[in-house]
Amino acid sequence: MAERGGKRIPDATVARLPIYLRSLLELGPQTPTVSSEQLAESAGVNAAKVRKDLSYLGSYGTRGVGYDVEYLQAHMRRALGMTQDWPVVIVGIGNLGAALANYGGFGNRGYPVAALVDASPDVVGRTFGDLVVRHADELAEVVAEEHIAIGVIATPAPAAQAVADELIAAGVRSILNFAPTVLTVPPEVSLRKVDLAVEMQILSFYQQHGPTSAAE
Numbered sequence: 001m002a003e004r005g006g007k008r009i010p011d012a013t014v015a016r017l018p019i020y021l022r023s024l025l026e027l028g029p030q031t032p033t034v035s036s037e038q039l040a041e042s043a044g045v046n047a048a049k050v051r052k053d054l055s056y057l058g059s060y061g062t063r064g065v066g067y068d069v070e071y072l073q074a075h076m077r078r079a080l081g082m083t084q085d086w087p088v089v090i091v092g093i094g095n096l097g098a099a100l101a102n103y104g105g106f107g108n109r110g111y112p113v114a115a116l117v118d119a120s121p122d123v124v125g126r127t128f129g130d131l132v133v134r135h136a137d138e139l140a141e142v143v144a145e146e147h148i149a150i151g152v153i154a155t156p157a158p159a160a161q162a163v164a165d166e167l168i169a170a171g172v173r174s175i176l177n178f179a180p181t182v183l184t185v186p187p188e189v190s191l192r193k194v195d196l197a198v199e200m201q202i203l204s205f206y207q208q209h210g211p212t213s214a215a216e
Contacts, residue, residue, distance in 0.1 A: 013052075016053055020053070020072075023039055038066070058075070084110070085110050088114060088152055089116070089117060089151050089152065090154060091153050091155060097154035101113060101116050114131075116133045139170060140166065140170040148172055149172070152176045157180050173188060174190045175189060175192070176194065177192065178194050180198075
């Protein structure tokens with residue numbers, strides 16, 4: 001569970017907050033208020049769950065009016081730590097890592113890519129945007145220099161655990177893993193995994209059996 005102002009927020013709620021925030025941003029300035037039913041529909045959950053989740057933020061809405069969209073956005077940004085930037089290092093600049101490095105949307109959302117790291121001599125020294133790929137041997141130095149908050153692992157699976165260990169030893173406490181392998185980290189480290197192959201396999205299941213299987 002996450003904790004905010006002494007109130008513990010369930011992990012499942014934390015996972016839904018970015019979905020709610022995206023839904024609020026999509027409403028645009030022409031929509032000053034939103035009901036829990038509207039937010040539930042756009043987020044793909046039920047209204048009771050929305051009201052329960054938002055109560056953890058101290059937002060209860062007004063009966064017959066709903067929630068103030070701008071106020072709710074600010075609440076969610078604070079809860080998600082989006083009132084400051086969290087510098088990111090991408091480790092592993094292969095096809096996926098290069099794509100992530102070239103994506104310009106992270107910085108706009110408060111996650112500036114501050115450094116790129118790889119072990120291959122064919123990649124070290126290459127430039128992506130205004131960043132030059134540093135050698136993996138310099139990872140601890142990079143973390144300290146750039147005040148890295150989040151490490152993104154986009155290496156081949158066999159190298160991922162060692163990279164995670166080095167990031168943790170250097171002081172990184174938040175890791176996003178794209179490598180197709182399970183990582184072991186200590187309890188004080190937050191680890192999220194994105195396995196594109198698994199997601200494709202889930203989609204192929206529903207492609208074969210039909211989307212109604214998801215509701216059963």
